[in-house]
Amino acid sequence: MKNSFPLKQELKEYIVETSLTDKSKIKDDTLIFDAGLLDSMGLLFLIEFLNEKYGIEVEDDELNPKNFESINSIVAFVQSKKEIA
Amino acid sequence: MKNIKEPFSKNILKINDLEQTSNNIITKLKADVIKKLQRHGAVVGISGGIDSSVTLALAAKAFGPNKVLGVLLPEKDSSDDSRSLALELADKFGIDTVTENITSALDGFGCYQRRDEAIGRIVKDFNPKEDKAKIEIKQDIKQNIPAIFSITVIKPNEEVVSKLLPAKEYLQIVAATNFKQRSRMTMLYYHAERLHHAVIGTPNKHEVEQGFFVKYGDGGADIMPIGHLYKTQVYQLAEYLGVPQGIIDRTPTTDTYTAEQTQEDFFYQMPFETMDLIWYGWENNYPAEEVGQIMGLNTNEVESIYKNFVRKRKTTEYLRMKPIF
Incomplete structure (x- = not known):
């Protein structure tokens, strides 16, 4: 099993920073859209972040x-994309 | 307290007394324009679409045809139908019109060039002279995820290229395209000011509440008489007021991009008839299960659509805000 800790931390920090949310309120399994942490522009900027930071290209489907x-x-998605690459 | 809420049904939004509804809007429109806004008549931008047509018809009845001006505001990407339908409408209600082609103004702003440059960064062989393009949401609204736009380019040989839009290009395309609505608003105010009339906005309830308008563009108006009506109710009023059938039968489009684009593809992600009812269910706190039973959807699907509405309303709050001071 791959070590996902740095990726998880970086993602959490990104979401905390962009949503101005208290870090303690974001768990690994928090539903980020239901919790209002990211809207459509937030998701779009997250996709950009994944591309710039990890070289991940997200397709429509x-x-x-x-x-x-x-x-x-x-995290699982990024790891699976990196494996394919 | 006894719960008197009407059971959810497909007829729940149907206007039963169209004459009364129409008269109420007309009376309020006239009073607001004359007493609150202190203007003498109405200027309405007409596109051949259902919303502007109903708005014009209401204005004609409120002020009389002589105190209403219909303004056609085409540009080079407008469909040919728009002009003929708008003129047919104005003729039907005895309204004078003026046509203001805003293509040169948009060229001056760099609207087309800025939009096409952003598209070209994503679709490398994009040729704006030959290809048609539009942006659209491809995700299923029943999935619980925010909407993200894709660019779709259609080549002359019908080949279709579609790619997810990165943030930078998406924002540039939208910002450039919004010159269209803002230029129209500027021209409508020119005519309104020279006539001492009010600009009558044409957005319906969904456009206002889901943020399907351009701030200081089509959202820039003095009064929005159909801003509280669901789309299916706008159609009901159109029939009642005698809006030409060609307008009623026309599929609602954005008439903004070079490729044909329905409002459903662009923004709403579902047919109006469905959206109206589910929005009503959400807004009036009907349980997802009850709405799902009537609409043929499962509870999870309705809940996802409810969440989509919450997100759209929240995301577009900025558009409805007045300047903060």
Whole structure:
């Protein structure tokens, strides 16, 4: 199993910074859209962040809750994309 | 306290007394323009679409045809139907019109060049002289995820290229395209000021509440007489007021991008008839299960759509805000 700790931390810090939310309120399985942490522009900027930071390109059909609904989901998605690459 | 809420049904939004509803809007429109705004008549931008047509018809009845001016504001991407339908409408209600082609103004702003440059950064062989382009939301609204736009380019040989829009390009395309609505607003105020009339805005309830308008563009008006009406109610009023059938039968488009683009593709992600009812259910706290049973959707799907509405309303709050001081 890959070490996802730095990725998870970086994602959490990114979301805390962009949503001005208390870090303690964001758990790995918090549903980030339901919690109002990211709206559509927030998601768009997150996709840009993933591209710039990890070289991940997101396709139309990859935009679904399974890949983006929580920090855990995003970490799994990024890792799977990196494996394919 | 007894719960007197009407059971959710597909007829829940139907206007039963169209004459009364119409008269109420007309009376309020006239009183607001004359007493509150202290203007003598109305200027309405007409596009051949259902909302501006109903607005013009209401204005004609409120002020009389002689105190209403219909302004056609085409530009080079406007569809050919728009002009003929708008003129048919004005003729039907005896309204004078003026046509102001805003293509030169938009060229001056760099609207087309800025938009096409952003598209070209994503679709490398994009040729604005031959290709058609639009932006659209491709996600299923029943999925619980915020909407993200894609650019779709259609080549002369019908080949379609579609790519997710990165933030920078999405924002540039929208900002450039918004010159259209803002230029129209500027021209409407020119005519309103020279006539001492009010600018009558045409957005319906969904456009106002979901933020499907341009701030200081089509959102820039003195009064919005149909801003509280659901789209299906606008259609009901159109039939009652005698709006030409060609306008009623026309699929609502944005008439903004070079490729044909329905409002459903661009923004709403579902047909009006469905959206009206589910929005009503959400706004009036009907349980997702009850709404789902009537609409043929499961509870999770309705809940996802409710969440989408919450997000759209919150995300677009900025558009409805007045300047802060």
